[in-house]
Amino acid sequence: MWDYTDKVKILYTKPKNVGVIEDANAVGEVGSIVCGDALTLYLKIEDGIIKDAKFQTFGCGSAIASSSALTEMIIGKTVEEAEKITNRDIVEYLGGLPEQKMHCSVMGREALDKALANWRGEEIEEEAHEGEIVCQCFGVTDALIRKVIRENNLKSVEDITNYTKAGGACGSCIHKLEDILQEELKLQQSCADNPETGEKKKPLTNIRRMQLVNETIVDVIRPILQKDGGDIELLDVDGKKVYVALRGTCSQCVASMVTLKNLVEAKLREFVEDDIEVIEK
Amino acid sequence: MNKKTVYLDNNATTMVAPEVVEAMLPFYTERYGNPSSMHDFGGRVEKDIEWARHEVAQLLGAEHDYEIVFTSCGTEGDNFAISGVLSYFPNKRHIITTRVEHPAVLNLCKQYEREGYRVTYIPVDRQGNLDLDMLFDSVSEDTAIVSVMHANNETGVIHPVEKIGAFLRERGVLFHIDGVQAAGKIPINVANIPCDLYTISGHKFHAPKGVGALYIRRGTRIRPILYGGHQERGRRPGTENVAGIVGMGKAAELARKFLPEEERVKKLRDKLENEILARFPNVSLNGAKEQRVPNTTNVGFEYIEGEAILLYLNEMGIAASSGSACSSGSLEPSHVLRAMGVPFTSAHGSIRFSLSRYNTEEEIDYTLKVLPEVVDRLLEISPYWDNERKCGREIKV
Numbered sequence: 001m002w003d004y005t006d007k008v009k010i011l012y013t014k015p016k017n018v019g020v021i022e023d024a025n026a027v028g029e030v031g032s033i034v035c036g037d038a039l040t041l042y043l044k045i046e047d048g049i050i051k052d053a054k055f056q057t058f059g060c061g062s063a064i065a066s067s068s069a070l071t072e073m074i075i076g077k078t079v080e081e082a083e084k085i086t087n088r089d090i091v092e093y094l095g096g097l098p099e100q101k102m103h104c105s106v107m108g109r110e111a112l113d114k115a116l117a118n119w120r121g122e123e124i125e126e127e128a129h130e131g132e133i134v135c136q137c138f139g140v141t142d143a144l145i146r147k148v149i150r151e152n153n154l155k156s157v158e159d160i161t162n163y164t165k166a167g168g169a170c171g172s173c174i175h176k177l178e179d180i181l182q183e184e185l186k187l188q189q190s191c192a193d194n195p196e197t198g199e200k201k202k203p204l205t206n207i208r209r210m211q212l213v214n215e216t217i218v219d220v221i222r223p224i225l226q227k228d229g230g231d232i233e234l235l236d237v238d239g240k241k242v243y244v245a246l247r248g249t250c251s252q253c254v255a256s257m258v259t260l261k262n263l264v265e266a267k268l269r270e271f272v273e274d275d276i277e278v279i280e281k
Numbered sequence: 282m283n284k285k286t287v288y289l290d291n292n293a294t295t296m297v298a299p300e301v302v303e304a305m306l307p308f309y310t311e312r313y314g315n316p317s318s319m320h321d322f323g324g325r326v327e328k329d330i331e332w333a334r335h336e337v338a339q340l341l342g343a344e345h346d347y348e349i350v351f352t353s354c355g356t357e358g359d360n361f362a363i364s365g366v367l368s369y370f371p372n373k374r375h376i377i378t379t380r381v382e383h384p385a386v387l388n389l390c391k392q393y394e395r396e397g398y399r400v401t402y403i404p405v406d407r408q409g410n411l412d413l414d415m416l417f418d419s420v421s422e423d424t425a426i427v428s429v430m431h432a433n434n435e436t437g438v439i440h441p442v443e444k445i446g447a448f449l450r451e452r453g454v455l456f457h458i459d460g461v462q463a464a465g466k467i468p469i470n471v472a473n474i475p476c477d478l479y480t481i482s483g484h485k486f487h488a489p490k491g492v493g494a495l496y497i498r499r500g501t502r503i504r505p506i507l508y509g510g511h512q513e514r515g516r517r518p519g520t521e522n523v524a525g526i527v528g529m530g531k532a533a534e535l536a537r538k539f540l541p542e543e544e545r546v547k548k549l550r551d552k553l554e555n556e557i558l559a560r561f562p563n564v565s566l567n568g569a570k571e572q573r574v575p576n577t578t579n580v581g582f583e584y585i586e587g588e589a590i591l592l593y594l595n596e597m598g599i600a601a602s603s604g605s606a607c608s609s610g611s612l613e614p615s616h617v618l619r620a621m622g623v624p625f626t627s628a629h630g631s632i633r634f635s636l637s638r639y640n641t642e643e644e645i646d647y648t649l650k651v652l653p654e655v656v657d658r659l660l661e662i663s664p665y666w667d668n669e670r671k672c673g674r675e676i677k678v
């Protein structure tokens with residue numbers, strides 16, 4: 001049983017603002033019946049103020065509650081104010097959501113985005129406009145994933161799945177999610193670092209580099225691979241070239257070996273030096 | 282909740298029968314001895330375990346009481362049967378099972394796959410019936426064990442284990458049946474089912490949670506999965522869960538006595554099911570109508586979502602379950618419904634009602650009264666229903 005807050009329970013049993021606004025001048029539609037949740041948001045905007053908001057949703061208790069919360073939060077607000085609402089705010093309004101249900105709040109935020117774009121007269125070309133689809137199962141784009149990582153300060157691939165559903169079905173995009181996450185974390189890191197000094201780290205000595213490579217493989221990379229039944233062996237370190245042998249689970253697909261190599265390289269670059277090159281033997 | 286719960290989730294677990302509780306209580310109070318002890322205080326408890334073993338043997342139609350080994354749950358029975366046989370035959374590297382098994386079997390097989398075993402997962406048709414030809418064709422010299430559930434926990438569909446067993450016996454391949462959802466619901470007689478291993482779990486037929494049994498036909502080659510003392514003839518060491526075992530014995534006795542009651546359960550189930558199917562335009566049955574355990578019905582509502590239905594029913598004091606993605610905590614609907622090719626649109630809105638002999642006609646009437654309100658409220662919220670009805674617009678999928 002989900003641990004829903006009382007507020008969530010009240011809102012899914014007695015949701016407010018259910019229905020259609022016949023003369024809505026902003027409509028946002030997200031999700032699909034196949035994915036298991038969908039939301040259509042109708043807004044009536046006059047003089048830059050959201051006069052009315054209604055919704056229809058196909059989804060679980062938390063999807064209904066999140067949708068209801070969103071409409072309650074935006075009615076009476078100016079468009080500028082509404083734009084600032086994040087999925088975090090929806091979660092706060094609800095007094096919290098179970099981790100695995102966070103995607104319901106993101107769906108609310110997405111519907112609002114789409115509705116406001118629709119009001120401005122922007123034609124949202126589903127895929128092209130919003131970045132590239134990363135998770136084919138649920139049609140999640142990298143743009144959305146990056147946004148959600150930033151707004152919610154996500155730290156793991158599991159978090160990404162909880163918040164966006166990406167990676168939650170066939171799992172074939174997990175490596176891509178990992179890459180996106182690492183890029184975002186690095187960005188955060190470089191923003192946090194002092195940008196003025198621009199001081200480069202001291203170059204590693206050979207012996208230190210070898211130690212770091214070995215530690216990263218043993219402590220970080222191997223556990224990831226072994227989770228899926230794969231493994232890695234460190235063969236040699238020559239300057240910044242790291243020679244490894246990889247074993248994947250899915251021997252038929254060449255593609256998975258390529259992503260495996262990318263994963264190893266990304267991890268070594270993250271933890272050792274950012275110009276490490278991985279060579280597979 | 283002030284009202285009494287209308288409990289229609291008996292495939293998840295059942296009420297412990299009052300007679301069972303009563304039979305168990307002495308073993309939590311004055312009769313706490315260890316059955317292995319050399320004194321009467323413990324030794325007498327051994328007799329109660331043997332009585333329970335006899336009752337369970339009777340429930341399954343076992344020829345000898347010692348063919349029953351008590352376990353801690355259905356999951357353990359499934360693991361014991363499959364792992365125990367595989368470790369006896371280390372050179373046989375092929376397992377056959379089905380796509381609709383309980384995770385207790387499926388996830389174990391997936392683990393063996395990672396370890397290099399070959400696993401064949403037999404598919405099912407839209408009604409949940411196994412592709413028997415494929416099963417028969419898959420058997421090879423390398424096949425160590427075939428594991429098939431007797432009745433499916435989500436749809437109640439019964440698999441033709443007699444036919445499968447007869448074929449496998451001829452080929453000399455060991456056959457395990459996960460009978461967790463069959464025990465107590467339909468007659469079981471291993472004298473007529475050519476199987477070697479049969480798993481049951483107490484809490485599915487009014488015994489407590491945490492006790493189960495594996496039937497091991499005399500002479501079956503199997504190794505233990507736990508090593509330790511001599512309990513259960515060394516096949517399942519560990520000091521016995523005496524109270525649980527006695528409870529399961531009592532529940533087995535009651536199950537045999539009340540088996541005719543299942544006719545009444547079936548009538549209630551049919552009433553519920555028929556009225557649901559007749560009443561709603563957006564609903565369909567998941568699973569075969571015949572060849573089903575008498576207590577289970579699984580219906581798929583289109584355009585509304587299963588967890589929401591459950592939560593609304595819950596508000597009205599009705600307990601059921603769903604194969605929707607949301608309710609399971611995963612992001613995909615039930616593997617059983619997907620294997621059957623149930624469209625996602627109705628898999629997301631699937632509801633399972635599972636009854637027991639403790640359900641009454643009033644409870645079914647109450648459910649039938651409440652359900653339309655619940656469905657209507659959710660249809661009102663749903664973006665798809667309106668689209669269909671008012672605009673005739675294609676559903677965006």
Ligand SMILES: Cc1ncc(COP(=O)(O)O)c(C=O)c1O
Pocket residue numbers: 292293353354355356357359383385430432433434459461462482483493
């Ligand atoms: C078909 C089937 N097998 C195995 C199990 C597992 O039984 P237990 O909960 O006793 O481990 C269940 C329980 O849900 C089941 O339905």
